[in-house]
Amino acid sequence: MHTIANKIDQVRTRIAAACEKASRDPDTVRLLAVSKTKPVSMIEAAISAGQNDFGENYLQESRAKIRALPDATWHYIGAIQSNKTREIASLFHWVHTVASGKVARRLNHQRPPGMPPLNILLQVNISGESGKAGADEKDLPEIITAVRTMENLNLRGLMAIPRATPDEGAQRRAFARLAGLLHSMRTRFDLTGFTELSMGMSNDLEAAIMEGATWVRIGTAIFGTRDQKEKHH
Ligand SMILES: *Cc1c(COP(=O)(O)O)cnc(C)c1O
Numbered sequence: 001m002h003t004i005a006n007k008i009d010q011v012r013t014r015i016a017a018a019c020e021k022a023s024r025d026p027d028t029v030r031l032l033a034v035s036k037t038k039p040v041s042m043i044e045a046a047i048s049a050g051q052n053d054f055g056e057n058y059l060q061e062s063r064a065k066i067r068a069l070p071d072a073t074w075h076y077i078g079a080i081q082s083n084k085t086r087e088i089a090s091l092f093h094w095v096h097t098v099a100s101g102k103v104a105r106r107l108n109h110q111r112p113p114g115m116p117p118l119n120i121l122l123q124v125n126i127s128g129e130s131g132k133a134g135a136d137e138k139d140l141p142e143i144i145t146a147v148r149t150m151e152n153l154n155l156r157g158l159m160a161i162p163r164a165t166p167d168e169g170a171q172r173r174a175f176a177r178l179a180g181l182l183h184s185m186r187t188r189f190d191l192t193g194f195t196e197l198s199m200g201m202s203n204d205l206e207a208a209i210m211e212g213a214t215w216v217r218i219g220t221a222i223f224g225t226r227d228q229k230e231k232h233h
Pocket residue numbers: 034036057077078161201202203217218219220221
């Protein structure tokens with residue numbers, strides 16, 4: 001229990017230091033604790049330490065966690081298969097990994113009546129790697145044009161998972177590219193509330209904050225390493 005509280009403290013300290021360096025208000029950066037593969041007991045420990053937002057990648061394991069801890073705020077950050085959109089739309093508060101108009105349309109139709117609009121971020125394949133998740137930059141205008149009219153979705157911003165690299169300059173260039181896209185799309189489409197940049201993980205949160213991250217998605221630095229079986233999901 002104490003370990004998780006301490007780890008969250010350490011991450012918050014890193015966030016605060018990066019904000020100071022970037023001359024940013026630390027309240028503008030929110031911590032998303034990525035709890036994939038980790039049990040409810042560890043999430044409860046994080047909640048006791050004041051953490052409220054949790055990210056999950058696998059629908060299968062997230063069901064029971066969300067049922068057990070319905071007062072937390074749940075973010076879906078995994079790959080989206082079309083046949084899973086109905087459940088994603090009914091379980092989660094945020095989805096960071098929308099990468100096509102088709103998935104957006106399904107989430108919009110399947111968001112249960114009476115629930116507030118689902119907050120969504122468009123995932124961008126910022127490194128332009130073939131076979132990697134995320135929309136191509138060139139397809140963003142078309143997706144945004146479609147999504148902005150969807151009543152049950154609240155288009156909040158962009159998300160990316162750049163190619164992993166230890167080179168901080170390269171990290172920053174990729175994050176800056178996503179930030180540039182957010183600004184240009186917000187201006188071009190006159191979008192209000194299109195303010196969120198979900199970028200930065202345990203190894204590169206400082207670079208992401210320097211470039212404007214508003215959500216950092218942190219797993220390992222809070223909950224420890226994940227075991228290898230994750231690869232088989
Ligand atoms: C697992 C995961 C994270 C957390 O990564 P860490 O390196 O463990 O902090 C963040 N974002 C996404 C999309 C993930 O799948």
